[in-house]
Amino acid sequence: MPTMTNECTAVTTSAKWITKKRTMAETGVKPKPVAQTAAALIQVTTFANPVTKKMMMGGTGLALIAFLFIHLLGNLSLFAGSGGLNTYAQFLHTMPVVVWVFRFVIALMFILHVWYAIQVTIENRTARPVDYACRSYQKSTLISRSMIWTGLIVAGFLIYHLLHFTLQSLYPDTSAAVLRDSLGRPDVYRMVVLGFQNTLSSLFYLTGLLALAFHLSHGIHSALQTFGLATQRTLPIKIRAAFIIAGMLFFAYTSIPISIFVGAVK
Amino acid sequence: MNLNLFVWRQKGPNEPGKLEEIKAIDVSPDMSFLEMLDEVNERLVHQGKDPIAFDHDCREGICGTCSQVINGVPHGPQEKTTTCQLHMRKFKDGDSIYIEPWRAKAFPLVKDLIVDRSALDRIIQAGGYTSAHTGGAPDGNAILIPKPCADRAMDAAECIGCGACVAACPNGSAMLFTAAKVSQLAYLPQGKPEAARRACVMTDAMVQEGFGNCSNHYECEAACPKGIKVSFIAKLNREVLKARCESI
Structure with a gap:
């Protein structure tokens, strides 16, 4: 266990912050009528049991991670050259029913995950109406406490990503609907390469993937704990494993925009 | 040693509360945290002021009554220790100590550091x-x-x-x-x-x-x-x- 840093006795450094928290606490209970009404509304419309909610969060999260691995395998076909990625894209287009069922399931998982995330976050925020003036965290991390924010960044990134490569409406001139490879197929490979030669776009992907990695480094072991798949002995191992898996996914996914951006893939 | 306490003072559940600066003078390092507060209270009473209200009972770490968030950590900086078993030797002369009640919607505040x-x-x-069955005592290892x-x-x-x-x-x-x-x-x-x-x-x-x-x-x-x-x-x-x- 990390030794406790007594950040509150260092009054001079954190005086400003404490004064702000003090005024917030001293002005009394801050009733958040909007948040409270929303929490009450949500509670009557969904599962009230906290463990069931946790399992919905964890279960949908694990399903989305499974999708990340499948998606990654497809993406890595980029390194097999234009033939690889375009063949893969063509292969997906030969089975539209499978693809659409798959998309539907993933979308459902995503919507449920976001729905419970918002619900749980509102409930958790209202569970402590008056905050501490002075607070030291011992075991939780900034990552674990900012799951809603990394999640929102990932959601924003996802919208961009879908507009970019799925709907292809962001850069219509370089979309696969326009470009054709030597075999006359939609040239997904060129679309991706041209897309990531754009600095801003690549940076946006790096940010989104970094937020995703932070999100997963807490999410993976948290989901396992939620399903009861952790004991006193195995929990520390799972926490480390989650960190490694999140890191591996981050490096595997970012290898694509980075290798294009530095010109290793043309 | 002398300490600067910042204690949450609130007269009642619906009264406004605030952190009040209170000096703790001549604190012995051998005192428990609650004994230190007892001494502070004694002086407050002598001065005709309202003593700090806080929960306590067994004072040997087994009842779970004492409840204070000390410098942002429930029961203070020492791990696996209740407030009553926390000793002043864990603090240094001149330290500022923030003492707040348990904060949760489900724990309504009663007074100062006491919550329900x-x-x-x-x-x-x-x-x-x-x-459980009623009637005769069951065999110990049945x-x-x-x-x-x-x-x-x-x-x-x-x-x-x-x-x-x-x-x-x-x-x-x-x-x-x-x-x-x-x-x-x-x-x-x-x-x-x-x-x-x-x-x-x-x-x-x-x-x-x-x-x-x-x-x-x-x-x-x-x-x-x-x-x-x-x-x-x-x-x-x-x-x-x-x-x-x-x-x-």
């Missing part, structure tokens, strides 16, 4: 019991219990119900408390008949009391004066999952 923790009792009332199960049940039963887990949780969740109370019975054969119902109704009761949800920050484990492990939360989750599967 009966929400925890109501969670236990919802399902923390076993059915029901065989495997040693590891007995050990785990005893580990869970160490919970003194102080509420530090709630105070520490960023979500104000009573999950560790509920998990300990469910586990201590779920590991034993005597608790089996009610196991499925217990896990569900006690977690339901937790939310109805206004506690937040568990999102596995593990802050509770670090704050628990009795070292209750979050593996009991995993056990509680398994119990709820099992109950849900059985009810299908």
Whole structure:
């Protein structure tokens, strides 16, 4: 266990912050009528049991991670050259029913995950109406406490990503609907390469993937704990494993925009 | 040694409160934290002021009554220690110490550092019991219990119900408390008949009391004066999952 840093006795450094928290606490209970009404509304419309909610969060999260691995395998076909990625894209287009069922399931998982995330976050925020003036965290991390924010960044990134490569409406001139490879197929490979030669776009992907990695480094072991798949002995191992898996996914996914951006893939 | 205390003062549940600076003079390092507050109170009474109201009872770390968030950590900086067992030698001369009550919607403030923790009792009332035969005393070892199960049940039963887990949780969740109370019975054969119902109704009761949800920050484990492990939360989750599967 990390030794406790007594950040509150260092009054001079954190005086400003404490004064702000003090005024917030001293002005009394801050009733958040909007948040409270929303929490009450949500509670009557969904599962009230906290463990069931946790399992919905964890279960949908694990399903989305499974999708990340499948998606990654497809993406890595980029390194097999234009033939690889375009063949893969063509292969997906030969089975539209499978693809659409798959998309539907993933979308459902995503919507449920976001729905419970918002619900749980509102409930958790209202569970402590008056905050501490002075607070030291011992075991939780900034990552674990900012799951809603990394999640929102990932959601924003996802919208961009879908507009970019799925709907292809962001850069219509370089979309696969326009470009054709030597075999006359939609040239997904060129679309991706041209897309990531754009600095801003690549940076946006790096940010989104970094937020995703932070999100997963807490999410993976948290989901396992939620399903009861952790004991006193195995929990520390799972926490480390989650960190490694999140890191591996981050490096595997970012290898694509980075290798294009530095010109290793043309 | 001399200390600068910043103590949360609030006259009543609906009164406005504020952090008040109070000097603690000539504090002996051998004093417990509560003894230090006793001395401060004595001086406040001599000055004709209202003494600091705080909860305390056994003063030997087993009752779970003392409840103060000291410098942002429930029960203060020493791990696996209640406020009454925390000694002033853990602090330095001239330190500023922030003392606040447990903060949670489910723990309404009564006065100064005292909060009403009966929400925890109501969670236990919802399902923390076993059915037992009446009549003659049963034979001591009539029901065989495997040693590891007995050990785990005893580990869970160490919970003194102080509420530090709630105070520490960023979500104000009573999950560790509920998990300990469910586990201590779920590991034993005597608790089996009610196991499925217990896990569900006690977690339901937790939310109805206004506690937040568990999102596995593990802050509770670090704050628990009795070292209750979050593996009991995993056990509680398994119990709820099992109950849900059985009810299908």
